[in-house]
Amino acid sequence: MIDIFQINPGLWMILAGLICALVPKGDTFALVRKVFIIGAPIFAGVMITQIYTSQEVLAGQITIGGLELTTLRIDNLSMVWGYLFCLIAVINGIYGFHEKCRITDSSALIYAGAAIAGVFSGDLLTLFLFWELTAISSVFLIWKGGKRAYAAGIRYLALHVLSGVLLLAGAIFYAHSNGGDYSFNAIGTDTLGGWLILFAIGIKCGFPFLHMWMQDAYPKASITGTVILSAFTTKMAIYALARGYVGVDILIYIGAIMTCFPVFFALIENDLRRVLAFSLNNQLGFMVCGIGIGTELALNGVVGQVFVHVIFKSLLFMSIGAVMYRVGTAKASELGGLFRSMPITAVFCLIGAGSIAAFPLLAAFVTKAMIISAVIYEAAYNPGLYVIAAMLLFASAGVMEHSGIKVPYFTFFSHDSGRRVKEAPWNMLVAMGLAALLCIVLAFPWGGYQILYSLMPYEPNYQPYTVDHVVFQLQLLFAAISAFCVLKKFKLYPAEKRGEILDFDWTYRKLGLGIMQWIGAMWTRLSVQTKRLRERAIESAGRRLFQVFSPAGAMSESAPSGLAAVLTAAMLIIVLIFVYFIR
Amino acid sequence: MTDKNEPETLSRKELEERQNAHPFAVPFLWLGNQKVIDNFIWLPVLGMIAMIALGIVFPQAKPAPWDAIPGSWALIGFVAYSFIVLCAKPLTALLSRDETYYGEGGLPDPEYSTEHSSGDHHD
Numbered sequence: 001m002i003d004i005f006q007i008n009p010g011l012w013m014i015l016a017g018l019i020c021a022l023v024p025k026g027d028t029f030a031l032v033r034k035v036f037i038i039g040a041p042i043f044a045g046v047m048i049t050q051i052y053t054s055q056e057v058l059a060g061q062i063t064i065g066g067l068e069l070t071t072l073r074i075d076n077l078s079m080v081w082g083y084l085f086c087l088i089a090v091i092n093g094i095y096g097f098h099e100k101c102r103i104t105d106s107s108a109l110i111y112a113g114a115a116i117a118g119v120f121s122g123d124l125l126t127l128f129l130f131w132e133l134t135a136i137s138s139v140f141l142i143w144k145g146g147k148r149a150y151a152a153g154i155r156y157l158a159l160h161v162l163s164g165v166l167l168l169a170g171a172i173f174y175a176h177s178n179g180g181d182y183s184f185n186a187i188g189t190d191t192l193g194g195w196l197i198l199f200a201i202g203i204k205c206g207f208p209f210l211h212m213w214m215q216d217a218y219p220k221a222s223i224t225g226t227v228i229l230s231a232f233t234t235k236m237a238i239y240a241l242a243r244g245y246v247g248v249d250i251l252i253y254i255g256a257i258m259t260c261f262p263v264f265f266a267l268i269e270n271d272l273r274r275v276l277a278f279s280l281n282n283q284l285g286f287m288v289c290g291i292g293i294g295t296e297l298a299l300n301g302v303v304g305q306v307f308v309h310v311i312f313k314s315l316l317f318m319s320i321g322a323v324m325y326r327v328g329t330a331k332a333s334e335l336g337g338l339f340r341s342m343p344i345t346a347v348f349c350l351i352g353a354g355s356i357a358a359f360p361l362l363a364a365f366v367t368k369a370m371i372i373s374a375v376i377y378e379a380a381y382n383p384g385l386y387v388i389a390a391m392l393l394f395a396s397a398g399v400m401e402h403s404g405i406k407v408p409y410f411t412f413f414s415h416d417s418g419r420r421v422k423e424a425p426w427n428m429l430v431a432m433g434l435a436a437l438l439c440i441v442l443a444f445p446w447g448g449y450q451i452l453y454s455l456m457p458y459e460p461n462y463q464p465y466t467v468d469h470v471v472f473q474l475q476l477l478f479a480a481i482s483a484f485c486v487l488k489k490f491k492l493y494p495a496e497k498r499g500e501i502l503d504f505d506w507t508y509r510k511l512g513l514g515i516m517q518w519i520g521a522m523w524t525r526l527s528v529q530t531k532r533l534r535e536r537a538i539e540s541a542g543r544r545l546f547q548v549f550s551p552a553g554a555m556s557e558s559a560p561s562g563l564a565a566v567l568t569a570a571m572l573i574i575v576l577i578f579v580y581f582i583r
Numbered sequence: 584m585t586d587k588n589e590p591e592t593l594s595r596k597e598l599e600e601r602q603n604a605h606p607f608a609v610p611f612l613w614l615g616n617q618k619v620i621d622n623f624i625w626l627p628v629l630g631m632i633a634m635i636a637l638g639i640v641f642p643q644a645k646p647a648p649w650d651a652i653p654g655s656w657a658l659i660g661f662v663a664y665s666f667i668v669l670c671a672k673p674l675t676a677l678l679s680r681d682e683t684y685y686g687e688g689g690l691p692d693p694e695y696s697t698e699h700s701s702g703d704h705h706d
Contacts, residue, residue: 263667264667264670264674265678267667267668267670267671267674268671268674268675268678268679337615339608339611339614339615340600340603340604340605340608340612340615341603341604341605341608342605343605343607343608343611344605344607373645376645376647377645379647386647386648389647390649390659393656393659393663394659394663396660397659397660397663397664397667398663398664398667400660400664401664401667401668413614413615416615420603420604423605466644467637467641468638468641468642468643468644471634471637471638471641472634472638472643472656473656474630474634475631475634475635475638475654475656475657475660476656476657476659476660477660478627478628478630478631478634478657478660479627479631479656479657479658479659479660479661479664480660480661480663480664481627481630482624482627482628482631482661483660483661483664483665483668484664484668485623485624485627485628486624486665487665487668487669489624492668492669493668493671494668494671494672494675497675497679498682499675499679499680499681499682500679500680500681500682500683500684500685501678501679501680502678502679502680502684
């Protein structure tokens with residue numbers, strides 16, 4: 001008999017997604033799907049509670065082709081991601097309640113289930129399986145964005161499948177250098193396999209110059225699709241880094257660059273969903289940097305930041321999605337003054353914006369400070385890290401610009417666009433309300449952030465609400481807002497303009513095309529130069545073959561059997577030596 | 584015809600604005616007032632000054648080298664923010680293209696969108 005507590009909780013959601021795909025169309029059946037889409041993550045969350053007992057749980061072992069796979073591993077790290085993914089899947093389910101789309105419902109469930117199953121994987125091969133499933137299932141959410149999303153979906157799929165292939169190759173190399181052990185624990189960068197896996201994670205995580213898929217695909221997905229997409233893929237990659245690459249120095253620098261470069265792109269971007277995608281990239285940088293630092297404080301900060309980030313980033317995507325649902329666009333140049341029509345959405349967006357900017361009493365205030373403090377504390381031993389700390393502070397001002405000010409200001413305030421629309425549908429308001437409530441509760445000084453602390457992998461002894469921390473954080477934030485007001489007053493703040501902002505993929509395309517053209521030209525030249533040489537070589541080879549194999553050739557001459565035996569023995573020796581050395 | 588509860592001093596434009604606004608937004612319509620917008624700057628500036636003063640009284644428990652300068656975080660915030668925003672002009676000139684640059688036409692959301700974009704393909 002099957003023990004259901006041996007089954008990876010993500011598989012229940014995948015099963016629910018498959019059932020949803022089979023549920024017929026129609027309003028009554030849409031309701032059935034909605035029951036699944038909200039009920040399945042709750043059930044998965046309950047299963048995690050039942051399986052996890054404060055000790056590491058390894059279960060669901062199966063043997064395939066001589067390889068023993070551990071399909072379920074719940075410990076104090078994976079448990080956080082598991083709960084978080086279940087929670088956000090419920091909120092997303094409520095947000096998309098109005099949408100009667102079978103593809104969205106089923107792919108959202110399979111995608112979330114694959115992400116949960118992925119973080120609960122005990123070995124690299126199981127991880128690979130769910131890694132690829134997240135890519136395949138999520139692309140449908142992008143394609144639901146309409147005609148213009150098709151090509152972006154293909155690009156997204158290509159990059160994510162490549163990431164999966166690299167993960168598999170890395171897993172094989174890593175296991176080969178690790179005595180055939182595929183278990184998913186600390187990997188590091190000592191082996192080729194380790195580097196390949198890091199590269200695979202880097203694609204999914206949006207490392208600098210590998211990030212373009214995020215800003216390409218997310219803004220083109222359907223309204224609900226973007227909200228769902230923002231929660232799982234990148235955070236699954238962060239989990240993989242936190243599991244396999246803690247304390248790897250290169251991540252500090254990668255993370256610091258990740259925090260800084262998106263702020264410039266977000267500044268000049270007009271599509272607010274793309275602005276939020278850049279902002280997502282920037283926030284991931286803080287997490288990557290914290291993993292690279294690798295101290296207990298940094299890792300606690302990373303885990304806390306992942307938890308609150310999923311919530312406030314979803315809240316921001318939800319609020320802009322609600323605006324897009326009512327107004328029909330998410331372009332800053334077309335919006336403004338919407339607080340008159342959508343005041344509740346505006347309040348929720350402001351809570352999300354305050355959370356991401358790390359205002360006291362709002363979500364990221366506690367967690368981001370833990371990461372920055374961890375860098376500053378480590379800088380006492382390695383002064384070079386002060387540069388990294390300064391970069392993180394610079395990026396914090398950048399966050400204030402694109403997510404703290406730009407998104408709510410150009411949507412709900414700024415000049416009045418004259419659009420008078422209805423407030424968001426009730427289900428969207430409920431979902432945003434839940435997320436906003438969590439943003440406040442998880443940073444509340446009296447019994448609030450302590451909930452977050454209870455999820456952290458190490459005993460947290462960091463006090464976030466000290467006078468100096470509150471005062472210095474407010475210095476930074478008030479100064480950034482003051483700068484915004486001054487720049488606005490002197491008309492130095494750029495007006496929002498419609499346009500396409502080139503990203504780094506342009507360089508790849510130009511570079512790729514240039515390289516291909518160069519190779520083509522070189523090949524043509526080489527062909528001309530070597531034509532005579534090749535003709536001579538072929539002619540000479542033909543002549544020699546004729547001399548050997550023709551009726552008058554050497555092979556047709558009679559030879560003593562002793563010579564044949566010697567030749568055969570020599571051939572055998574050569575083969576034996578060859579086989580011996582290549583083993 | 585105006586509502587009995589509406590003050591008589593309101594102009595026709597203001598009355599119209601109230602009628603078109605969401606009921607929850609009515610008490611906050613002053614946020615759109617030009618005077619309020621113009622004077623909003625004082626709020627963050629005064630907040631910043633207060634925090635700089637408090638920062639001198641309550642210094643960082645574990646200071647970084649830049650914390651030796653009073654109001655260092657305010658300075659970082661102001662300079663960093665201004666630098667980012669002032670980069671917009673050269674960056675736009677360098678990176679911005681026409682909206683139809685990639686020629687991936689279609690609607691952002693086929694069910695709800697009011698936009699349309701299409702154009703020639705560029706590499």
